[in-house]
Amino acid sequence: MTALFERAGVTLALFLASGAMMASIGWRDTTGMPPAFSPEFFPRIVLSVLLVLTALGLALELARKGGSSGGQILRAAVLAAAMVAFAWAMTRLGFFLTGAGFSVLALLLLGLRNPLVIGAFALGVPGALVGLFNHVLIMPLPTSPFSHMF
Amino acid sequence: MLSTFGDSLALLTSVEAILTLILGTMLGIILGALPGIGSTVAVAIILPFTLGMSQAPAVLLLLAVYAGSVYGGSISAILINTPGTPQSAATTFDGYPMAQRGEAGRALGWATMASVAGGIVSVLLLILAAPQLARLALNFGPIETFGLLLLGLTCIVAVSSGDMIKGLIAGALGLLLAMVGGDPITGTPRFTFGDFRLIAGFDLLAIVIGVFALSEVLLRVSEKLSGTAEFVSFKGIVLPRLAEWKGRLKGLAKSIALGCGIGVLPGTGAATAAFVSYAEARRSSPNSGNFGKGEPDGIIASEGANNAVTGGALVPTMALGIPGDAVTAVMLATLTLHGITPGVRLMQDNPTLIGAIFAGLMVINLLLLPLGMLASAMAAPLLRMREAFMLTAITLLCFVGVYFVRGNPFDLWVMVAAGISGFILRRQGFPMAPLVIGMVLGPTLEMTLRQGLIITNGSFGAFFASPIAATLIVIAIATLCWPLLSAARGRFRSRRGA
C-alpha cells in the first residue's frame, strides 16, 4: 500500500502541478496575440503534453501492482535536510565552516565513528578548497562573518 | 605557404608553448572531471592568467582547457554517473552501466579513443574547409535549426526505453524548467511567481548537478552501504583492441560528422550534438538493442560528437568572426585583447597565428590520450576511497562548482531542490537524462520556433517550404512515433497472448 502511495503520489503531484501552472497562465489564449509574440504560446503546448502524459502515467501506476519502497529513507532524509542547511549557511557562515559541519554530519550518518578520521576529513577537504580558491586562484568562496580569510 | 607553416611551428615549439599545451590540457581534464565545474567555469578560472601572456600561448591555453574539459567530463560521467559538464550527460547512459559491470576501464578507453578521433577530424575539417563550411552554415536559419532541435528531442525516446511514459514526462519537465525566467522574445517573466530571483531562470549546470550528482548521493545513502567495497572497480584505462572496432567505425564517423556539423551552427553547442548523435546511433547501430545497458556504441556516439564540436565551433569563429558558442566567444575576446581583429579577414591577416592555433589544436587532441590515461590513473586511488568519504567529497565539490557557475547563491538552492526532486523521481523509475535533454534543447527550440513564425509572418506551413527543415521535421516525427506505435502494438499483442 505504501509502495502504491509513493508511486502514484509522485505522478499525481506532477499532474496537479502542471494543472496549476496551466491555470496560472490560462487554459487558452485570450490575448489574441500572434503565437510568436505570446510568452504563453510554447508553455501551453508543453503543459498540455505534460498533462496528458501524467494522466496516462497515473492510470498505469494505479493499474500496476508492487513496486519498491523503503530502504534507509530516514538516512537519506536527514542528509537531504543537511544539504538544505548547507545551501542556507554557505553564504552566511562561509564555505569552510559550513563544509566542515556538513562533513562531520554526513560521515557520522554514513557510519564512521573514528573522531580523528572524521576531524581530519572535515577540516582538510573544505580547508584545501578554501585555500585553493580564496588564496591561490583569488576566486573567493563565501567567507564567514568572523574572518575574511575563510 | 611553407615559410608561414615554419613560423607557425616555431611559435609552437617554444618551451612556453609546449608547457602551456600540456598544463592547459591537464588542467582542463581535471576541471572538467570535477562535478559542477563545466567548460565555461574552467575557462573563467584560466582567463585571468591569459591576460599577461603573449598571443599564441594565451589562445592555446584557452583552447587546451576547453578541449580538455570537454573530454574530462566523460571521466566522472562514466566513473560516478555524474556528468562533469552537461555535454557529457549522454555519456552516462552507457558509460555508467559499463562501469557498474566492472568495465569502467574499457568504457573510458572507448570514450578516450572516440574523443581523440572526434577532436582530430574536426580540426582537419577546420583547416581544410572553414570558409566553405561557414558559408554552408548560413543556410541554416531559425527554421532549419528548429528542425534539427526537434530531431534532437527524439533522443528522449532513445534514452527512455525502460518506461516510455516516464521518460517523456521527464523530458517535458525539462522543457518546462527551461521556460522559467524571462521570455526570450518579449522579456516578460514567466513562472517566476513574483520572485525576482527566478527572472534569470534555472541554471542548466545547477539542475544537471542536482539531478545527477546529489540525487545519486541520496540514492546511495538510502541503500545499504557497502562498508569496505570500492566505489566502482577501476584500475585505469583499457584501450579497445583494433578488432573490437569492427562494425563501430561507421558509427564513429557518423557521430563525428554530426558533431562537426552541429558545432558549426551558432547557438547549439556540444550538449545538443551529443544528444542528437546518441539518438541517431541508437536508431542505426547494429547493437541498438543494448543501448542504455552499457553499449560502447553509445559512448562512441556521445564522445565522438561532443569533442568534434570543439573544432566545428571554431569554424564560424575563424571564418566569419562569429562565435559558435560561449567558449569561442571568450576566445574571440581574448584575440581582440591581444591586438588581433577577429572577423572575416582573420585567417588572411594572421596566417602564422592561425597556423599555430590549428597545429596546437591538433597537439591538444593528441595529448588527450596520454594525459587522459594519467588523469584516470590519478583518479583510480580516489575511487578506492571508502564510499562515505567519496559521497561527502562529491557533495562538497557540487556546492563549490555550482557556486562558481555564475556566482549566484540562489543556484545552490536550485541544485539542492533538483537533487531532492531527482531522488524522489529516480526512486520511482523516472530517468533523468530526458529531463536534461529537454532543458538543453528547450530554450533554443522555443526561440527558433517563434523566430521562424516571426520571419514567416505566423505561418506554420512555411516551415515545410524549407527542404532542409521539412526533411528534419519529418524524420523527427517518424522517429518519435515509431517506438510509440511498436510499443502499443507489442502491448496489444502480449495482452492478446495472455
Next chain:
Amino acid sequence: MISRSISTGLMGAVAAAGLCLTAQTAQAGEFPERAINLIVPFNAGGGTDLLIRGFAPHFAEAIGGQAFVSNMAGGAGTVAASALAGQRADGYQLGYFSITIATIQPQIREVPYGLDSWTPVCAVAASPTMFFVAADSPFQSMDDVVTAVRDNPGQYLYGSSGPGAITHLSMVAAFEGLGLSDHVRHLPFQGSGPAMQGMAAGTIQFFGDTELLMQGGDLRPLMVFNAERLEHLPDLPTAREVGVQAPLDELYLWGGLFAPAGLDQAVRDQLSEACRVATESDGFREFADRTGTVLRYMDADTFDAFYREAFGAASTLIEASGL
C-alpha cells in the same frame, strides 16, 4: 588518502595563517583593509568582463590595495545588481553596471533595486551606438533605408541580442526617431553571435551596436548616435543629421562603478579618485583602444547627476520599445 587530506589541510591552514599576518601588518584601520571586489554582472569572457579585468590591476594600483573581479551572471545583469543592492555599503563591493542594468531594467522589471539604491562612484566608459547594415547590403545611406522601409511596410526585420538589450534599444531609437516603428519588425536572437549569423545570411537587415561590433563582422555603419561626427569616421552622419528626433538621437552604451546607497563620502571620493587614475593610466587606455571602448571618466558627483538624468530619459525609449 587520509594522511594526504591531513597534510593538505595543514598546509592550507599554515598558508592561511601566513596570509592573515601579512594582510594585518600592511595597513590597519585605513581603507582599503582588504581586497576590493569588482562585480561583473555577466559571464566571464564577455566584453564587459574583459574591460573590468583589464581595469582591475590599474585600479588596485591606484587605490593602493588589492582588487579582484568576480562574475555574477543572469537576468540581463539584474541578478548581480539585485544582490549588490542588498549589501552593506562598505566600499569593498562595487558593481560595473551599464545603461541597461542601471536605468532600463529597474523600470521594466520587478527588481529589488531602483533609482535610489546606489551610490554612483565613477563612470568609466561611454561608447556611442551605431546603425549597421551588412557590407553587401544595397543600402548605402539612411535615406535608402527610410525609402525602402516606407515603401515596403512589414517586410524588413531588425535584429537584437535580446529584448531590452542595447542592441534592441538602438534600433528602437532609430526607427521611432524616424517615425517608422510601425513599418519594421523586431527579431530577437540569443546573443550577438547568432544575430550576426542572421545578418550574414540575410534573415535580418538592420542591427545596432557599438563600433566594437564592426571589427568582427562584415558591416557597414549608416549613422552614429553621437552628439557630433566621429573623428575617425568623418563621413558617417550623426542620427540628428539623418533626422532622428531628440531625445532619441544620442544613445551611448555607458558603464560605471556603483556601490550600494549610503557609502561613506570619504570612501566614495577615494574610490572615485582611484578610478580616475586607473581610467587615465596609459596601460588601461591602450587596453581600451584594443577593445574599441570609448573611455569617458566622470567623478562621483558628475556621474550621479548624469545617472539620474539618464534614468529619466530612459522612459522615452522604454515607451517606444513597448517593453
